Amino acid sequence: MSDDPFLANRGLLFTIAYEMLGSAADAEDVVQDTWLRWDAIGADARADVRHPRPFLVRMVTRKALDRLRANARRREEYVGEWLPEPLLTAPDVADDVALAESVSIAMLTVLETLTPTERAVFVLHEVFETPYGEIAETLGKTPAAVRQIGHRAREHVAARRPRMEVGRVEQRQVVDRFLAAVWEGDLQGLLDVLAPDVVLVADGGGVAQAVLNPVAGAKKVANLLKPFRRLTPGAEIVPTVFNGTLGARVVGIADGFDTAISFVVEAGRISRIYVVRNPAKLGMIDVVATLSR
Known part of the structure; x- marks a missing residue:
């Protein structure tokens, strides 16, 4: 594994961006923007980051949220039904049942019905087990508010998600x-x-x-x-x-x-x-x- 925290966590950052955006192309753009921001802070500043993984997750989440909000008008003007962008995946993704369900086209379609903030909270907490306190820092909200948003998003998804419990x-x-x-x-x-x-x-x-x-x-x-x-x-x-x-x-x-x-x-x-x-x-x-x- 690379010594550079960004390269070591690139797969994670792409997955978060993709689950928030439903677009591999947009997710790649967001990850690239995150890399440019990470690189721009300089080697000394990067070395001072005690916990680079949550730091990078905050960066990519904020950028994905900006992109998601900017895409809202484009989605409204889309011709016909809008579906997430499919990804060719390796067998090891299917081995991780929770990950496979979270990136399935069915789940991503359900996530499209959430608000951008609800989607961010749901993805970070339910899929990546990010503590509410860290999510609150990322979103500029109180932990109590984020917990309430997460509860609302979880109920919304539970009512709409398909039951994919088959081998x-x-x-x-x-x-x-x-x-x-x-x-x-x-x-x-x-x-x-x-x-x-x-x-x-x-x-x-x-x-x-x-x-x-x-x-x-x-x-x-x-x-x-x-x-x-x-x-x-x-x-x-x-x-x-x-x-x-x-x-x-x-x-x-x-x-x-x-x-x-x-x-x-x-x-x-x-x-x-x-x-x-x-x-x-x-x-x-x-x-x-x-x-x-």
């Missing part, structure tokens, strides 16, 4: 059945593997073709996906681990845009499907992300 073997079996049914155009196979109240959300960003509104219900989703092979000759579906869980990547579609798909599996069926086609969000799906906590 890897079961998840792979369900996803494999789904992909086979899509490939074969098997309507009954799709109905068998989709939860009755399944929801499909797609993000094309107004650039790549995608449904603009969520599609709900097994029959509607199955009918949407059944003609996939006929409508996309030459396309290939490749099982891929995105954000710590098994998903799929679709390449070779005639419009030239790749597709990243993430799933939520509950009780042996797929309950959520997240489809990202916006090319601006697929720039890092060939690079394994370094995530840690």
Whole structure:
């Protein structure tokens, strides 16, 4: 491990920024800004920092909050549904169940419904176990106020988060059945593997073709996906681990845009499907992300 505290904690800093922003590109920018600020304080000042990890966490959190607030207007003007940017992840991310759930597309989508401050408190306390006192110092609030914000955020997330309590073997079996049914155009196979109240959300960003509104219900989703092979000759579906869980990547579609798909599996069926086609969000799906906590 590097002797430089920034380099030693870079994976952590990126993970915090990514969970707060839902964008790998924005997270990289925030981490780079944090590095420039860290470097600018000078070697002597850096050596005087007794606890560099929480110091760096404060820096990256504040910068991520600034970016999150600045992005609010852009999100409001976004064409269609906005989904987080998928990340190609190594198997060791899936080994850390808490980390894998916290960076899943499903969880990041729920975090989008929090205010920026609520999101910061939830991510820092619930995922990274940062004490409320440290979070209060970061946000310029009292520990009591931060505790109240954390309680509110936790209840909000608990009411909306999907229950992803399935093992890897079961998840792979369900996803494999789904992909086979899509490939074969098997309507009954799709109905068998989709939860009755399944929801499909797609993000094309107004650039790549995608449904603009969520599609709900097994029959509607199955009918949407059944003609996939006929409508996309030459396309290939490749099982891929995105954000710590098994998903799929679709390449070779005639419009030239790749597709990243993430799933939520509950009780042996797929309950959520997240489809990202916006090319601006697929720039890092060939690079394994370094995530840690």
